[in-house]
Amino acid sequence: MILRKKVRVRQHVNPLGSKYQTPASPLDWEKVYAKPNQPLHLDIGCAKGQFLLNMANIEPNWNFLGLEIREPLVMDANKLRYELGLTNLHYLFCNVNNSLPLLSSLPPGSLQRVTIQFPDPWFKNRHAKRRVVQPELVAELANYLAVGSIVFLQSDMEFVAVEMRDRFAENPAFEKMGIGEWLSENPLPVPTEREIYTQSKGEPVYRALFVRREVSNEG
Template identity: 80%
Template sequence: MAVVRVRQHVNPLAQKYLTPASPLEWEKIYAELNQPLHLDIGCAKGRFLLNMAEIEPNWNFLGLEIREPLVVEANKLRSQLNLTNLHYLFCNVNNSLPTLLSSIPPGTLQRVTIQFPDPWFKNRHAKRRVVQPELVEILANYLAVDGVVFLQSDMEFIAVEMRDRFTAHPAFKSVGAGKWLTENPLPVPTEREVTTQKKSEPVYRALFVKREVVNGE
């Protein structure tokens, strides 16, 4: 069987990724539509979400990934395991998130993870990074009150940038007074997290809770 090569870095600003994803028919995706939704942005091969879906059958899980071959393979494995609370979608989150979230029942989105995103090291490529102020605003609009956002990276400057952008938004309150979390609050680590820790390298983690904003404060 031929091995499909998948590019490690994909430019979300490229022309081929500028078309937003179509709205999802949620009732055709999940067996139990009324369960809380966990959104994983940049899910890669999707193994983290697959393990989460097995551990927490009372949650629905949605993984978004810009590299289509990874999504195809992840959905094949999901189907083989008959996980009816899990779905992967090929899309560019920078322009597709409002369309996807606008159709879900209010209060459904209760957990968001953004883990080890592509750092795009050069300053001139900073707009390609996934956590932009616009993304924070979208999540503030659709995440349920008391819902959480978990961020982690092995690149400190990226972790700081992500943390600062959520801290700057009045809808999000940092857990831990702005300090890095020493432990992952979720029951499943990502593959990148395991690899990083095996090398005894640091992982920078931050957790935010969505609070109800009254009169912009």
């Protein structure tokens, strides 16, 4: 029996730290996925990757890419993915706020779904720039997402959900879907671990869905 040494993983990682200022290297999509031309689902802040693992199992006609700033989690997730033989799933250690250009080499129209779920709230106002959903991130995603693709956001912290929702709503490339302030249900077939935990306590989850629309000055 082989015992794995348990590595302590920090819950909070400052994306503005010098360690995280080097953008991720471009990926060779032909090597990453068995079928690189399948539509891509990007999960930003994938943590241990369990959500994407389940999604990749039930949607083999999609490719899945998880981005996570805590490297030990990425290493463990990719190891498990390899052991399970999933060829439509990959995890990447990076700071998403400076690494989205790696998507520029994707086959045209590939990126069709983005999820940002329960990101680190960074409660203090002076740490607001550490939150993942900044206007610059929204603008970059608009550049890479195919028209008609979706962005799904959720958090158990209302102020975080409001901030994420408002930043996508402020960008003319995105249109909020659904009636009312929040979605009552998750439109995806798989919940995250945090979502299950939050709902088991009877606490609310704040969800919003956006579609990438065509704007008049494109093309």
